[in-house]
Amino acid sequence: MVMTGGVSPESEQAQIVADEVVATLVAGTLANDGELREENGRWEIVGDPTEVSLIVAARKVKADRKIKRYTRVGEIPFTSERKRMSIIAKDSTDSDKLTVFAKGAPDVLLSYCTRIRVGGQVRKLTEGDRQSILATVERLSSEAYRTLGEACRPLETGSLADVPGVSVNAAGQVSDIADQAEAIETDLIWNGMVGIIDPPRTEVRDSVTEAHRAGIRTVMITGDHPLTAARIASDLGIIAKDGKALTGDQLDQLPDEAALDKAKADNEAYKADAEKREADMRRDFAIDTKLAQMGVRNAKAARAIIPNIADAKLDEQGNLTGIDFEALKKDNAYMFTDQPRESAGGDPKGGAGSDGLADFRAAFGLTDEPSKE
Secondary structure, eight states: OOOOTTOOTTSHHHHHHHHHHHHHHHHHHHSOOOEEEEETTEEEEESOHHHHHHHHHHHHTTTHHHHTTEEEEEEEOOOTTTOEEEEEEEETTTTTEEEEEEEEOHHHHHTTEEEEEETTEEEEOOHHHHHHHHHHHHHHHHTTOEEEEEEEEEOSSSOGGGSTTOOBOTTSOBOOGGGOHHHHSSSEEEEEEEEEOOOOOHHHHHHHHHHHHTTOOOOOOOSSOHHHHHHHHHHHTSSOTTOOOOOHHHHHHOOSHHHHHHHHGGGHHHHHHHHHHHHHHHHHHHHHHHHHHTTBSOHHHHHHTOTTGGGOEEOTTOOEESOOHHHHHHHTGGGBOSSOOOOTTSSOOOSTTOOSOHHHHHHTTOOSSOOOO
């Protein structure tokens, strides 16, 4: 384990932190339906990648050695309404005594916890502890991390029938444990929380940009924390940097269409920003096309040295004004070849009367005819 701030990995403080990390990852790995398999020398994940990431993290800190002691004997599955899951496992090193391990949305799971593990000791969970944990959730979520809370509860018995509140039938057999969350998911010990970041793929942002270019409004639906959702949507260009995400409950509480329209209006600033970005993109594409026609070696580099590029204008027919291309070539001859190159769109242009932007017009549905509006 790597410790920062001058703390030695062999120090007592480092050992305390390591124990807390292990306890957190043990709970997250056992309350887990993912699987990591090795086949023909290659590792493969089975199930949800987020869950498997906990398994990988546990192996990296060697928590899997402790995990092997436990065998699952019951489960209360995850649902979108519950936002958590719990399993019951027996410990082969402790007379097969049972322990509950739970994983879920931190704010939800925290409400079922009355105790917290700190410094290797278990104590009462205070209101200050709750607020500190929730503040950390907010901070990580705003940085696009997905957060998962982990908790546990030793049942101090080897029989579910002996757990207070658990229902049994006339024969003494335990009823379906999946329907007995109230008896199992109570008085939990908060072990800790993990933050997992899964950066959006580059092609996703590109697809969003293409959709906006085509006039398609994009909407993102996710089970993430609202702050995580807003940050990811912002990074993808779906909403403005200060845009907000609406939860399902908030949508349900909107009284009418007018209220929904008002909620959508929060992104009007982004709409204007998107239109500006679209105009800048069209301008830059037109400049690159013109530069390519003139034989520039690197259109992007040449564009970067154009003075007052923001003053360049592009009309509806794709004609550029505001840039003296001949002066640019004269002052920076080293950036140009002797022969014109193909345009940015890939088709060679030129000939009498050609301005080198026909492919640009075609790419954006522009015509050579003057606007009739």
